[in-house]
Amino acid sequence: MLTQVQEKFHWSKAVWGRFNIPKHSFILWLAVQHRLKTRDRLSRFNIAEDSACLLCAGAEESGTHLFFECSFSQECLYQMKTWLGWQAHTEALQGLLRWIDRSRRSRFQKKVLAASIASLVYHVWQARNSKLWHSSIISPTLLVQEARWQLKTRITCIMPKQIDQVDKEWFESL
Numbered sequence: 001m002l003t004q005v006q007e008k009f010h011w012s013k014a015v016w017g018r019f020n021i022p023k024h025s026f027i028l029w030l031a032v033q034h035r036l037k038t039r040d041r042l043s044r045f046n047i048a049e050d051s052a053c054l055l056c057a058g059a060e061e062s063g064t065h066l067f068f069e070c071s072f073s074q075e076c077l078y079q080m081k082t083w084l085g086w087q088a089h090t091e092a093l094q095g096l097l098r099w100i101d102r103s104r105r106s107r108f109q110k111k112v113l114a115a116s117i118a119s120l121v122y123h124v125w126q127a128r129n130s131k132l133w134h135s136s137i138i139s140p141t142l143l144v145q146e147a148r149w150q151l152k153t154r155i156t157c158i159m160p161k162q163i164d165q166v167d168k169e170w171f172e173s174l
């Protein structure tokens, strides 16, 4: 029970971070609890027959696979990390959120990292849905460009007035 509480604690700040776009927070909140209707779950209830990942077709689609074991989403994560200069070795969603929670980066930078994860999870889920419903597929590069543009716009709009010079320069360099 205690571990469950601790688990929840480390991700709740990142999930509901102020820089997150609300609809991104909502999808991330479902994802961390494995409540998205992924194909492994649907096939268990006999709702879907094919449970292959729609983005890479290389494995069964599950939350763990999509965030971020999948070759498609892994490429998105890699591009996002490169953009942010984020050197976390983990590629697992829970691991990334734990990394943010324990990191010694400034509060501002942690909020930006959390928002970037929320955005990635949202956009990967959207890409998966577009493939499912419209058979259209976006490239990881385009997906990350869109996510980056949204993040920059959102955070610039709600930028705190009191911001450390180092954080300001870091954000402006992105």
Ligand SMILES: [Zn+2]
Residues within 6 Å of the ligand: 053, 054, 055, 056, 057, 058, 059, 065, 066, 069, 070, 071, 072
């Ligand atoms: Zn995949």
